[in-house]
Every structure is written in structure tokens, then in C-alpha cells.
Amino acid sequence: MLLVGWEVGVRLSDLPAFVLPPPSQVARTAVEVAPLLGDDVATTLTEAGLGLLVGAVVGLLLAVLIAAFPLVSDTVYPLVTLTQTVPTVVLAPLLILWAGFGLLPKVVLVALTAFFPVLVASVTAMAAVDAEHAEMVAGLGGTRRHQFWLVQLPASVPGALGGLRVAATYAIGAAVVAEYLAGQSGLGVFVQRSRKGYEVDQILVAVALVAGLTGLLFLLVDGLARLATPWQRPSSTPRPGRTPA
Amino acid sequence: MRHGPMTSSLSTEAPPTSTPALEVAGLTVTFPGAREVVALQDVDLQVRVGEFVAVVGPSGCGKSTLLRVLAGLTPAGARVSGRTTVGPATAWMPQRDGLLPWRRALPNALVGARIAGQDRATADARARELFDEFGLTGFERAWTHELSGGMRQRLALLRTCLPGRPVLLLDEPFGALDAITRRRMNAWLAGVDLAGHGRAVVLVTHDVDEALLLADRVVVLSDRPGRVVLDLRVPRDGTDGARRSLLEALDPEGTS
Numbered sequence: 001m002l003l004v005g006w007e008v009g010v011r012l013s014d015l016p017a018f019v020l021p022p023p024s025q026v027a028r029t030a031v032e033v034a035p036l037l038g039d040d041v042a043t044t045l046t047e048a049g050l051g052l053l054v055g056a057v058v059g060l061l062l063a064v065l066i067a068a069f070p071l072v073s074d075t076v077y078p079l080v081t082l083t084q085t086v087p088t089v090v091l092a093p094l095l096i097l098w099a100g101f102g103l104l105p106k107v108v109l110v111a112l113t114a115f116f117p118v119l120v121a122s123v124t125a126m127a128a129v130d131a132e133h134a135e136m137v138a139g140l141g142g143t144r145r146h147q148f149w150l151v152q153l154p155a156s157v158p159g160a161l162g163g164l165r166v167a168a169t170y171a172i173g174a175a176v177v178a179e180y181l182a183g184q185s186g187l188g189v190f191v192q193r194s195r196k197g198y199e200v201d202q203i204l205v206a207v208a209l210v211a212g213l214t215g216l217l218f219l220l221v222d223g224l225a226r227l228a229t230p231w232q233r234p235s236s237t238p239r240p241g242r243t244p245a
Numbered sequence: 246m247r248h249g250p251m252t253s254s255l256s257t258e259a260p261p262t263s264t265p266a267l268e269v270a271g272l273t274v275t276f277p278g279a280r281e282v283v284a285l286q287d288v289d290l291q292v293r294v295g296e297f298v299a300v301v302g303p304s305g306c307g308k309s310t311l312l313r314v315l316a317g318l319t320p321a322g323a324r325v326s327g328r329t330t331v332g333p334a335t336a337w338m339p340q341r342d343g344l345l346p347w348r349r350a351l352p353n354a355l356v357g358a359r360i361a362g363q364d365r366a367t368a369d370a371r372a373r374e375l376f377d378e379f380g381l382t383g384f385e386r387a388w389t390h391e392l393s394g395g396m397r398q399r400l401a402l403l404r405t406c407l408p409g410r411p412v413l414l415l416d417e418p419f420g421a422l423d424a425i426t427r428r429r430m431n432a433w434l435a436g437v438d439l440a441g442h443g444r445a446v447v448l449v450t451h452d453v454d455e456a457l458l459l460a461d462r463v464v465v466l467s468d469r470p471g472r473v474v475l476d477l478r479v480p481r482d483g484t485d486g487a488r489r490s491l492l493e494a495l496d497p498e499g500t501s
Binding site for chain 1: 414
């Protein structure tokens with residue numbers, strides 16, 4: 001419906017193609033440029049994937065430190081939150097200055113975007129540990145170390161994965177922005193080039209690609225998350241409440 | 246099968262039954278605040294090795310608090326005075342099962358053994374034996390939400406027994422179950438030698454029949470503040486008289 005309306009609207013109003021091309025033209029362009037986009041897509045996916053991985057690991061480690069040491073929680077957590085107030089566009093030039101034009105600054109930028117949702121979700125999950133479980137461990141003579149390994153850490157997994165799902169939706173976008181600002185390859189570079197040539201149809205192809213890749217990445221992370229938390233899989237047997245044993 | 250102090254199965258492994266497994270003298274627990282609550286007052290309790298003691302009392306009489314103090318889980322902010330001598334280690338089983346949803350049944354059973362630092366292979370083998378005794382064979386790989394209420398409680402009890410702590414502290418282990426399941430659980434538990442092998446058990450319950458069925462001795466706590474009003478050895482032949490004295494102690498005014 002939307003596409004048909006767009007097509008009809010553009011044709012009726014006689015808009016020039018460098019303002020808004022009709023979807024049929026975008027589709028044609030997509031087919032034309034598809035063979036050329038392989039490298040760009042590969043670059044963007046590499047940056048997003050690596051960044052997401054680094055961000056998730058850093059986020060989880062930091063969450064563990066925050067949960068284990070109140071001092072870290074008091075000093076580092078507010079600082080980390082502060083870094084999130086700085087927009088990517090401002091950070092990117094700095095990162096390029098420090099880390100060059102290659103893969104590294106992009107990965108760092110994606111990681112910076114991705115680690116925060118993972119961190120917040122994990123910290124929240126660890127803080128909200130069921131008192132019942134903590135007491136059970138203490139009642140069996142468990143120390144703080146046992147509490148951490150047996151209860152806190154595993155209890156944080158679903159939360160951390162929830163954060164990772166959120167991070168996955170940001171990752172591709174962050175990579176594209178980083179490339180747009182300074183890159184040699186990637187979808188962001190493709191957008192940059194297209195903009196300079198007023199090739200709006202190509203920009204729209206990139207937009208669709210970013211949305212599609214983000215969707216794919218999200219599905220992938222979601223699938224991994226389900227695999228990692230099998231106890232949360234809806235069981236085929238009905239949940240037995242107080243059935244006689 | 247009830248274990249009196251002279252039961253033969255104890256004499257092989259257990260030290261003499263006069264050895265106290267835990268002892269509490271003049272225990273008073275207060276929760277300070279605008280309205281100070283005295284949960285327990287001057288409670289004396291001695292449990293010998295090989296003994297199964299049930300603590301009964303009306304709800305809110307502090308029996309769970311007593312168990313928590315014995316388990317070293319003194320509630321935050323509580324003021325505790327008196328002398329508590331508990332053996333080297335206790336294993337406490339909460340009212341709710343406390344099973345970890347991210348562990349399957351067998352790994353859940355091993356939590357206590359892991360805390361006790363037991364060898365993994367030995368604990369695993371022992372756990373599988375107990376799965377049989379506790380009627381859980383075939384459910385080793387089940388997630389906890391796939392188990393029935395009765396199975397969950399048995400699994401929690403298994404987890405509590407497995408580390409081989411000398412004192413088991415059970416807080417209404419079957420309190421959350423329906424009446425039929427609870428009766429079955431009690432019938433089954435009466436046949437399990439919990440207090441054997443040099444162990445001692447303290448069971449908290451509000452069910453007089455459960456106490457009489459399972460315990461060698463029943464201690465009755467009064468309404469808040471909890472005080473020991475009766476300490477009764479359960480006779481091995483016919484519990485009707487014991488039942489009557491327990492009910493009288495629980496309801497001194499005879500309102501029921």
C-alpha cells in the first residue's frame with residue numbers, strides 16, 4: 001500500500017528523481033548496484049559484528065565488576081553513563097584522529113554504542129537477584145563467591161541477552177555512521193558517494209539494506225539468546241503447579 | 246521408621262546419641278523498631294545426634310526465625326541474645342524450594358555439594374542414588390518448571406541432604422503443597438532415614454500430625470513471643486495421647 005501510494009504520488013506530482021525517485025526506480029537501481037555492494041556490505045557487517053561482540057563482552061565484564069565491588073559501582077557507573085550522553089557524530093572524529101581510518105575506529109564506535117544496553121540490563125538483572133535463591137545458597141553454607149557464581153552471574157544472563165538484543169538493533173546503524181564520517185569502504189561510504197552525486201535512489205537502496213541487515217542481525221542474536229537460555233523455552237508439557245507427585 | 250535414641254542403625258556409624266548436635270540456651274530474638282517485636286523469648290533447645298525434632302507452633306510464633314538463627318541466616322536488623330551452639334555446619338531448606346530455574350534437576354541437586362566443595366564425580370554418583378530413593382529417577386535432565394510441586398520439594402530436600410551436613414534444618418518443607426500431596430510426601434519421608442548416619446534434623450511445621458509422624462520429639466512454641474511451652478518425646482506405640490497434649494499446648498484456652 002505504502003509503496004503503491006509512493007509510486008503513484010511521485011508520478012502524479014512530477015517530482016524530479018533527485019528529490020524522490022519512485023520505488024520502481026529504486027528497485028531497478030538496487031538490481032544494478034547489487035553486484036557492487038558486496039564489499040561494502042561485508043565491511044559494514046564485519047564492523048557491526050566485531051563491535052557488537054566487543055561491546056557485549058566489555059558490557060558484561062563491567063557489569064560483573066559493578067555487581068561485585070560497590071566502589072566500582074559508585075565511581076565507574078556514573079562515568080560510563082556520562083559517556084553515553086556524547087553523540088556518536090562527535091565521538092567519531094576523535095576516534096579517527098586516534099585510531100586512523102581503518103576498521104578499528106568503527107569497531108570501537110559500534111562497541112561504545114553496544115556495550116551500554118548490555119551493561120545496564122546485566123547490572124539490573126544482577127541487582128534484582130531473587131532473595132529466595134541467595135538465601136538458599138547461604139543456608140547451605142555458601143560464601144559470597146558461591147552467591148556470585150551460582151546465582152548472580154547466571155541470573156544476569158537473560159538480562160544481558162535482552163540488552164544484547166537492543167544493542168544489535170543499534171550496531172549496523174552505528175557502523176554506517178562511522179563509515180559515513182570517515183571510511184574507505186562500507187555502506188556509509190556508499191551513501192556518502194551517492195549523496196555527492198544526488199543519487200537518491202542509491203541512498204534509498206542503502207536505507208533498505210541497513211534496515212534489512214539490522215533485522216537479520218537481530219534475528220541472529222535473538223536465536224543465539226534462545227539457545228543460550230534453554231530453560232526459558234516454552235515447554236511442551238503444561239506447567240505443573242500443585243499436581244500430586 | 247522412627248529413630249529413638251537407641252535405634253540400632255545409628256550405633257554403627259554414629260557417635261553416642263547423647264552428643265548434642267546443636268544447643269540453644271536463652272535465645273531471644275527482637276526486631277527493633279517503632280513497634281518492637283519480640284519474635285522469640287528465652288528459648289532453650291537441645292537436639293542430639295540421630296534425633297529428629299519437630300518444632301510446632303501457630304503461625305508468626307517465630308519458629309522460622311529460630312531455624313534461620315540456627316542456620317546462621319539471622320534476619321537483617323534483628324537483635325539476637327543467648328547462647329547458640331551449632332555444630333560445624335548445617336544445611337537449611339527454605340519454605341519455598343529455592344531451585345535455580347537455569348539448572349536442570351541433577352545440577353540443582355548438586356548445588357549444596359558444590360558449596361561444600363565435594364568431589365564432583367562422587368557427588369554426582371551419590372546424587373543419582375538419591376534420585377532413586379527420592380523417586381526422581383528419569384527426571385535428572387528436567388528443568389525445574391517441568392517438575393510437579395511434590396517433586397520440586399523432594400529435589401530441594403535432596404539438595405539439602407547431599408552435602409552430608411550433620412544438621413538438617415527444614416522449614417515447612419511441604420507447607421506449600423496441597424493436602425493430598427503433603428500426606429503422600431510425609432508418608433514417604435517417614436520411610437527415609439534422614440536422621441541416620443550421625444545426623445540430626447530440625448523440622449519446623451504447623452501441622453501436628455506431620456510432626457508426630459516424622460519426629461522423635463516435638464517442641465511446641467507459644468504465640469508471639471515464641472517460648473517453649475512443651476517438649477514431648479513421641480511414644481513409639483500409639484500417638485493419640487501425645488497428639489492430645491500437643492493440641493492442648495497449642496491452644497491452652499481450649500477455644501477450638
